[in-house]
Amino acid sequence: MSKMTLPLALALALAAPVALAQPEHAQKMDSSLLQRQDLAYRFSQLDLDSADGRRHYRLWLGRPNRPAPAAGYPVLWMLDGNAALGALDRQQLDNLAAGQAPLLVAVGYQTEQRIERTGRTFDYTPAVPGQAEQRDPLTGEPSGGVDAFLDLLIQKMRPLLASVAPIDPQRQTLWGHSYGGLAVLHALFTRPEAFGDYAAASPSLWWHDGAIVREAQGLQQRLGDSRPRLLLMRGSAEPASPRGPVQKDAQWPALELAKDLSKVPGVQVRFERFEGLGHGPMLPASLGKVIEEMSR
Numbered sequence: 001m002s003k004m005t006l007p008l009a010l011a012l013a014l015a016a017p018v019a020l021a022q023p024e025h026a027q028k029m030d031s032s033l034l035q036r037q038d039l040a041y042r043f044s045q046l047d048l049d050s051a052d053g054r055r056h057y058r059l060w061l062g063r064p065n066r067p068a069p070a071a072g073y074p075v076l077w078m079l080d081g082n083a084a085l086g087a088l089d090r091q092q093l094d095n096l097a098a099g100q101a102p103l104l105v106a107v108g109y110q111t112e113q114r115i116e117r118t119g120r121t122f123d124y125t126p127a128v129p130g131q132a133e134q135r136d137p138l139t140g141e142p143s144g145g146v147d148a149f150l151d152l153l154i155q156k157m158r159p160l161l162a163s164v165a166p167i168d169p170q171r172q173t174l175w176g177h178s179y180g181g182l183a184v185l186h187a188l189f190t191r192p193e194a195f196g197d198y199a200a201a202s203p204s205l206w207w208h209d210g211a212i213v214r215e216a217q218g219l220q221q222r223l224g225d226s227r228p229r230l231l232l233m234r235g236s237a238e239p240a241s242p243r244g245p246v247q248k249d250a251q252w253p254a255l256e257l258a259k260d261l262s263k264v265p266g267v268q269v270r271f272e273r274f275e276g277l278g279h280g281p282m283l284p285a286s287l288g289k290v291i292e293e294m295s296r
Contacts, residue, residue: 029083030085048157061105074100074173122145125143125183125207126182170196173290189222238282
């Protein structure tokens with residue numbers, strides 16, 4: 001991939017928040033799905049800690065009530081697992097079980113909060129060169145731990161999952177929204193062989209003046225034999241940055257990124273626009289889109 005175009009760089013720099021307030025406290029997660037006994041999936045959970053012991057994860061595993069295919073189950077990894085779990089409903093699970101019937105892995109935190117801001121701020125953001133103590137421009141929290149998080153997911157969470165259910169290593173999907181979408185793009189750009197499908201919803205392209213877009217440079221050389229697919233999604237009513245106004249050209253940075261990535265041989269890119277949706281509603285809508293396509 002060639003260097004980021006000047007217009008895209010300017011757009012991302014201008015989209016960066018200027019006066020930032022602390023985000024509102026998260027809502028409590030909706031765990032009512034776990035109490036139901038009439039679902040096409042049965043759920044269990046596994047707990048583990050980060051390598052440095054500072055973050056405490058909870059994985060909710062959804063297994064379809066049908067035998068695994070010969071190659072093992074496909075897997076849908078969902079970041080912000082506490083929120084993702086609450087976005088699922090019975091009809092979606094019925095449709096999934098009748099379709100590809102993937103294992104569902106909601107990668108969350110050991111908290112009752114829907115969004116665990118401190119953990120996700122660190123886990124879903126890349127390290128920025130030249131910063132000794134990296135703080136997030138939006139939350140003020142420590143950031144830059146996405147590589148350690150992805151190492152944990154691939155090297156520990158995935159084998160842990162494989163120890164309780166047969167999985168197909170060739171059919172793995174990673175979905176994330178907002179900062180989670182940032183983490184999905186980082187995973188694609190730095191380890192394109194790790195997943196077959198990457199689904200980035202409303203990724204925070206503004207973060208650190210477009211740092212994630214610059215990571216895409218040299219992607220073709222890192223592909224090897226992998227042929228990843230990217231689904232990039234944004235709502236038409238989303239602003240270009242968390243504190244910016246909704247403008248008619250707010251979609252442009254994501255569209256430009258999709259256009260640039262589509263020029264990389266070996267990468268399949270698709271952009272989906274969700275008419276009328278803002279940033280928050282894009283979480284369930286984008287996850288629903290991925291589930292719909294896995295239900296076919």
